[in-house]
Amino acid sequence: MSETLKNEKALVVFSGGQDSTTCMFYAKAHFKEVELVTFQYGQRHDLEIEVAKNIASEQGLKHHVLDMSLLSQLSPNALTDHSMQIEDNEDGVPNTFVPARNLLFLSFAGALAYQIGAKHIITGVCETDFSGYPDCRDSFIKSMNLSLNLSMDKDFVIHTPLMWLNKKETWALSDELDALSYIRNKTLTCYNGVMSDGCGECPACHLRNQGLQQYLESKGSL
Numbered sequence: 001m002s003e004t005l006k007n008e009k010a011l012v013v014f015s016g017g018q019d020s021t022t023c024m025f026y027a028k029a030h031f032k033e034v035e036l037v038t039f040q041y042g043q044r045h046d047l048e049i050e051v052a053k054n055i056a057s058e059q060g061l062k063h064h065v066l067d068m069s070l071l072s073q074l075s076p077n078a079l080t081d082h083s084m085q086i087e088d089n090e091d092g093v094p095n096t097f098v099p100a101r102n103l104l105f106l107s108f109a110g111a112l113a114y115q116i117g118a119k120h121i122i123t124g125v126c127e128t129d130f131s132g133y134p135d136c137r138d139s140f141i142k143s144m145n146l147s148l149n150l151s152m153d154k155d156f157v158i159h160t161p162l163m164w165l166n167k168k169e170t171w172a173l174s175d176e177l178d179a180l181s182y183i184r185n186k187t188l189t190c191y192n193g194v195m196s197d198g199c200g201e202c203p204a205c206h207l208r209n210q211g212l213q214q215y216l217e218s219k220g221s222l
């Protein structure tokens, strides 16, 4: 990335999980000024919001928490309906899927970026591990970038540093950013609300821990 970007401001879509925390460190490495936005929408665990707030304050970053609780009115699903189990539907899309969630999040992130004067929006979406989520695909992000620019007559740039990485490569990136142990210990990815390495049993833990083991093995430190 060119040096000139270092003088610009970035807004990171931030959940306090592994991916968005990696994006936060990526943003800190590349941009002069970084702010975070977290969407509150009836997550299974209030702990998620607390984790995000703690990381933001430890990193000394301005943190915007936006209320998106209307999402739970739109779709009963395993992320917001606490009585449901998390599993894959027959069509291979996990039942944690909230239709158009990322479309909505990026729209609000764009509106906030406009207000705070941030040209860059960074999001941890990824095609590699979550191909079941259509609004995490690269083609959607490009379309969204164009729509944001047209809607506000701006030239925002959406960055997706994790788009083509698998979990092993995401851990490698966090290591390059000198943040592997911070991310391993301070983030929450587990669907059962267990910090750090998590419950070890839910799909999010499987993905995260398998990638971490693969990375540590490849590095020869396991």
Ligand SMILES: [Zn+2]
Residues within 6 Å of the ligand: 189, 190, 191, 192, 193, 194, 198, 199, 200, 201, 202, 203, 204, 205
């Ligand atoms: Zn878990």
